[in-house]
Amino acid sequence: MDKITLFWFRRDLRLEDNTGLFYALQQEKNILPLFIFDTNILDKLEDKADARVEFILDQIQSLKQKLEDRGSSLLIQHGKPEEIYPKLVEEYDIQAVYTNRDYEPYAKERDQKIEKFLKSKNIEFFTFKDQLIFEPGEILNGSGEFYKVFTPFSKVWLEKFKQSKIQELGESNWKNLYSTAPLPDFTLEKLGFRSTEIKIPSKVADQDIIQHYDKTRNFPAKEKGTSRLGIHLRFGTISIRKLALKAYGLNETYLNELIWREFYQMILAYNPxxxxxxxxxxxxxxxxxxxxxxxxxxxxxxxxxxxxxxxxxxxxxxxxxxxxxxxxxxxxxxxxxxxxxxxxxxxxxxxxxxxxxxxxxxxxxxxxxxxxxxxxxxxxxxxxxxxxxxxxxxxxxxxxxxxxxxxxxxxxxxxxxxxxxxxxxxxxxxxxx
Structure with a gap:
C-alpha cells in the first residue's frame, strides 16, 4: 500500500495560492486531496434547496476535474469527519494530514477531535493560515490584549500589512500529487439537496469596481457598485492575499472592508x-x-x-x-x-x-x-x-x-x-x- 498524505479542503476551494496545499506539495509525496461534506453542518440546513451547497458541489467538481487533468483526483466523503477519518485510516496508509485553519467554534472543536485521533495513530496534523491576512493573536494592543474597537485595530493591521510584504505563493509542485484513477463523484441528490435558480456572482475581482468603491458602494441600485465577492471569500474560491494586494493602493475603503472581516473573525475567536x-x-x-x-x-x-x-x-x-x-x-x-x-x-x-x-x-x-x-x-x-x-x-x-x-x-x-x-x-x- 502506498504511503500518502491527505490535504483536507474546507474554506479554501482553489488550487492556486492555497497555503496548506502549497506546503503539502512542497514537503510531502503522494498528496491526495480530500473534501468532506460535513453532515454536522449540512443537517442543520432546513431548506434543502440551498444555493450554497450547490455552489460548493460545483466548486468541488471543478477542483476534481483540474486534479484529474494532473493525473490525480479528489477524494469526496459525506458524513461526520470524526467518523470518516477512522475509515480513511483503515483504507489508506496515511502519513500526515495538511489543512488550513478555521476559527469558528465548531471548526476549532472539530479539528481538535481529528488531531487527537490522528495523533493516536501516529499521523501528523499540520495546519496553516490561509483565509486571513492576520489571524487572531497577531494584532494585539500594547497590553497584549485583543482590540475591542475597530479603528485602532485597523490602524495596527494596516501598518503590519505594509511592513509584512505579503505575497501570493508561487507555483505548486504538482508532481507530488498522488497518482490515481478518477475517484467517485457526488450529486446534489445524494447529499439530500435540490438545485435552485439562484445565480452565483462572478469571482473576478473587477479592478474598476475596486478602484471606485468608495464612491459607488452605498447605492444599492448601482449594478456594479460593489464587487459581490463575499461568497468567494467565504468558501476560499478567491485568495484573500490576492484580493488584499489588489485593493492596497487601489482603494482604501475597499481594503477597510477586508479589515472589518478580520476584525470580526478576531472578536469571535476571543469571544465565542x-x-x-x-x-x-x-x-x-x-x-x-x-x-x-x-x-x-x-x-x-x-x-x-x-x-x-x-x-x-x-x-x-x-x-x-x-x-x-x-x-x-x-x-x-x-x-x-x-x-x-x-x-x-x-x-x-x-x-x-x-x-x-x-x-x-x-x-x-x-x-x-x-x-x-x-x-x-x-x-x-x-x-x-x-x-x-x-x-x-x-x-x-x-x-x-x-x-x-x-x-x-x-x-x-x-x-x-x-x-x-x-x-x-x-x-x-x-x-x-
Missing part, C-alpha cells in the same frame, strides 16, 4: 459566547418584543417601509443584499420592531450566499448596539432619510417592490418617530437597572 450572547453583557437585559407577525412581515418584505422591503425581497430572491441595505433592515428589526437581533441573524444565516458566522454576528450586533461598536444604542437609522440619501430616484425600491405607490402596498407597520422613541426608552431602562 457572542454566537448567542451580546458582546456587551449588559445588553442581554433588553426586553425584546419579539412579535411573530411583525417578524414575518419583515422576512417577507411587507413592512410598509419600501427600502426595508426591497432589501428583504432582494435577499429572498437572490441570496444577496446590498451592504448599506443590510444595515437599514437590521436597524429596523432591532430598533423599530424591538425584535431580538438573534432572530434576524438566524434569518440572514439561512439566506445569505456569503453567510459567514463572524461577519453576520458582528454586523447584527453592530446594528442592535450590543456589539463592539463605540457608538451606543441611540443610533436608529431613519429608513426615509436613508432612501433619500442612497436611493433618491427609487430605482432599487421599484425594482424589488413593484407595487410601491399603489393601493396594494401595505401601510407602515409602525410609525418611525414612535418606534424610535420606544427603542430609546426600552434600551435606556434596561441598561439603567
Amino acid at each position: 459566547t457572542v454566537v448567542d450572547k451580546a458582546f456587551k453583557p449588559a445588553y442581554d437585559a433588553i426586553p425584546w418584543r419579539n412579535n411573530e407577525n411583525e417578524f414575518k412581515a419583515w422576512c417577507e418584505g411587507k413592512t410598509g417601509y419600501p427600502i426595508v422591503d426591497a432589501g428583504m425581497r432582494e435577499l429572498n430572491a437572490t441570496g444577496y443584499m446590498h451592504n448599506r441595505v443590510r444595515m437599514i433592515v437590521a436597524s429596523f428589526l432591532t430598533k423599530h420592531l424591538l425584535i431580538d437581533w438573534r432572530w434576524g441573524e438566524a434569518y440572514f444565516a439561512s439566506k445569505l450566499l456569503d453567510f459567514d458566522l463572524s461577519a453576520n454576528n458582528g454586523g447584527w450586533q453592530w446594528a442592535a448596539g450590543t456589539g463592539t461598536d463605540a457608538q451606543p444604542y441611540f443610533r436608529v437609522f431613519n429608513p426615509e432619510s436613508q432612501t433619500e440619501k442612497f436611493d433618491k430616484d427609487l430605482k432599487y425600491i421599484k425594482k424589488w417592490v413593484p407595487e410601491f405607490g399603489t393601493k396594494d402596498y401595505p401601510k407602515p407597520i409602525v410609525d418611525h418617530k414612535f418606534a424610535r422613541q420606544r427603542a430609546l426608552d426600552t434600551y435606556k431602562k434596561a441598561l439603567d437597572q
Whole structure:
C-alpha cells in the first residue's frame, strides 16, 4: 500500500495560492486531496434547496476535474469527519494530514477531535493560515490584549500589512500529487439537496469596481457598485492575499472592508459566547418584543417601509443584499420592531450566499448596539432619510417592490418617530437597572 498524505479542503476551494496545499506539495509525496461534506453542518440546513451547497458541489467538481487533468483526483466523503477519518485510516496508509485553519467554534472543536485521533495513530496534523491576512493573536494592543474597537485595530493591521510584504505563493509542485484513477463523484441528490435558480456572482475581482468603491458602494441600485465577492471569500474560491494586494493602493475603503472581516473573525475567536450572547453583557437585559407577525412581515418584505422591503425581497430572491441595505433592515428589526437581533441573524444565516458566522454576528450586533461598536444604542437609522440619501430616484425600491405607490402596498407597520422613541426608552431602562 502506498504511503500518502491527505490535504483536507474546507474554506479554501482553489488550487492556486492555497497555503496548506502549497506546503503539502512542497514537503510531502503522494498528496491526495480530500473534501468532506460535513453532515454536522449540512443537517442543520432546513431548506434543502440551498444555493450554497450547490455552489460548493460545483466548486468541488471543478477542483476534481483540474486534479484529474494532473493525473490525480479528489477524494469526496459525506458524513461526520470524526467518523470518516477512522475509515480513511483503515483504507489508506496515511502519513500526515495538511489543512488550513478555521476559527469558528465548531471548526476549532472539530479539528481538535481529528488531531487527537490522528495523533493516536501516529499521523501528523499540520495546519496553516490561509483565509486571513492576520489571524487572531497577531494584532494585539500594547497590553497584549485583543482590540475591542475597530479603528485602532485597523490602524495596527494596516501598518503590519505594509511592513509584512505579503505575497501570493508561487507555483505548486504538482508532481507530488498522488497518482490515481478518477475517484467517485457526488450529486446534489445524494447529499439530500435540490438545485435552485439562484445565480452565483462572478469571482473576478473587477479592478474598476475596486478602484471606485468608495464612491459607488452605498447605492444599492448601482449594478456594479460593489464587487459581490463575499461568497468567494467565504468558501476560499478567491485568495484573500490576492484580493488584499489588489485593493492596497487601489482603494482604501475597499481594503477597510477586508479589515472589518478580520476584525470580526478576531472578536469571535476571543469571544465565542457572542454566537448567542451580546458582546456587551449588559445588553442581554433588553426586553425584546419579539412579535411573530411583525417578524414575518419583515422576512417577507411587507413592512410598509419600501427600502426595508426591497432589501428583504432582494435577499429572498437572490441570496444577496446590498451592504448599506443590510444595515437599514437590521436597524429596523432591532430598533423599530424591538425584535431580538438573534432572530434576524438566524434569518440572514439561512439566506445569505456569503453567510459567514463572524461577519453576520458582528454586523447584527453592530446594528442592535450590543456589539463592539463605540457608538451606543441611540443610533436608529431613519429608513426615509436613508432612501433619500442612497436611493433618491427609487430605482432599487421599484425594482424589488413593484407595487410601491399603489393601493396594494401595505401601510407602515409602525410609525418611525414612535418606534424610535420606544427603542430609546426600552434600551435606556434596561441598561439603567
